[in-house]
Amino acid sequence: MSTSVHPAPAVEETQEELEAIAQFVPYHTSQALNYATQLRAQGFSAESVRRILAQAKNRTKASEKFGDRAHHMLLSEAGYEQATRQAVAMVHAQRFVQAKVHSVADFGCGIGADALCFAQAGLAVTAVDIDEQTASYAQYNLADFPTAQVLCADVQQLELKALPHIFGRPIDALWLDPARRTVQQGKTQSRTFDAEDFSPPLSFIRELAQTGIAMGVKMGPAIPHDQIPEECEAQWISHHGSVVEVVLWFNALAQPHVKRSALVLDSDPFEPSVVTEVSSPYHESHSQQQASEPLYEVKEYIYEPDGALIRAHLLSEIIRTTDAELIDEHIAYLTSSHPLQIRGVKGYRVEQILPINDKHLKRWVRENSITTLTVKKRGVDISPEQLRIKLLGAQKNTKKSGKGHHGTLILTRIGEGKTSRRLALAVSPL
Ligand SMILES: C[S@@+](CC[C@H](N)C(=O)[O-])C[C@H]1O[C@@H](n2cnc3c(N)ncnc32)[C@H](O)[C@@H]1O
Incomplete structure (x- = not known):
């Protein structure tokens, strides 16, 4: 073994510190002072308290990634x-x-x-x-x-x-x-x-x-x-x-x-x-050549491919192997005239095509008794959250009574420059 390679050193935390960590998991920041006081009363030094509470805090956060395993791990924040x-x-x-x-x-x-x-x-x-x-x-x-x-x-x-x-x-x-x-x-x-x-x-x-x-x-x-x-x-x-x-x-x-x-x-x-x-098997340049021409229209069904398929430039593979077509060469939504089940791709039936315009969208909300709303978008510079608030008011997106309906809007664009059309598609998930 080369001299620059050596075994990992032992952890700084003492056995007593390691045993103390579990009592502060889950860690609540608002209780930090209480925790520190308890530990000082048990005889731990200020440095020990810092180490114990850092681990309790890190284990609490890390359980989102590692589940229960986090409770037996030692972690740095960056780690x-x-x-x-x-x-x-x-x-x-x-x-x-x-x-x-x-x-x-x-x-x-x-x-x-x-x-x-x-x-x-x-x-x-x-x-x-x-x-x-x-x-x-x-x-x-x-x-x-x-x-x-x-x-x-x-x-x-x-x-x-x-x-x-x-x-x-x-x-x-x-x-x-x-x-x-x-x-x-x-x-x-x-x-x-x-x-x-x-x-x-x-x-x-x-x-x-x-x-x-x-x-x-x-x-x-x-x-x-x-x-x-x-x-x-x-x-x-x-x-x-x-x-x-x-x-x-x-x-x-x-x-x-x-x-x-x-x-x-x-x-x-x-x-x-x-x-x-x-x-x-292809590189991007080959795949792009294989993709069919985009349609520049939305048919009865629209599909939202997973980001991994988009990043890998694999939409052309989906187009090659299904009846789906791109709505626009720059927008990662696909469309078809009959429902398709494509794995890794969420599908929706297009119920209505509206212009992106507050008056039309508010009327759609009213007429359909929409009380909660999901807004998705690709290719348009609109904040889904702001639009949702504009259409429904500032209330939380949770149904208070069984009376209203949930709506889903997909905002997108077809074409570029002067001929470009901005669309709001009222859809229901397949
Ligand atoms: C992104 S983290 C690895 C995370 C790890 N895969 C995991 O899931 O826990 C990258 C690690 O590489 C280490 N590192 C960076 N440059 C290194 C080098 N030249 N030799 C050895 N380790 C290095 C850093 O200290 C850091 O801990």
């Missing part, structure tokens, strides 16, 4: 903010298992959210982080897994040729989730969007890929397509309706002949449940 949510980390682990990987090194493991799911899936894990405190937390979090080891090192300083031997065990594959923010004392300071400014940077990742090792790399979902290396499969993942990441899969972890893919997961926060998976 859980950057960490992969459990359902998505489990999906990463499944890809390694399916590729028959036995031993993975997690380069930049953070507090170990991905590493935990790798270990739980039966992989031997070598988790490495540059930051001593973060590595100490990862070590604490992975302590139940005898096949996991946590090390401290700057992965950019490792001798890549020595990779298979450097950690005292063979490594079949790598996982990287580069830091997209600067962190000081466990808190986020600033964020960066250029993949060359990530830590480690994209150029280092490409060097790693060139060694031929199987590798997955998590990136922000907004990475421009022209920054994505040719030699990987880029998989956009959405969870509970939000596009959370793109993973670049290299070498044996990439699906053969797939360049772009999208994975849509439903809302379960802790177990992955796949709504749909779409892939394409």
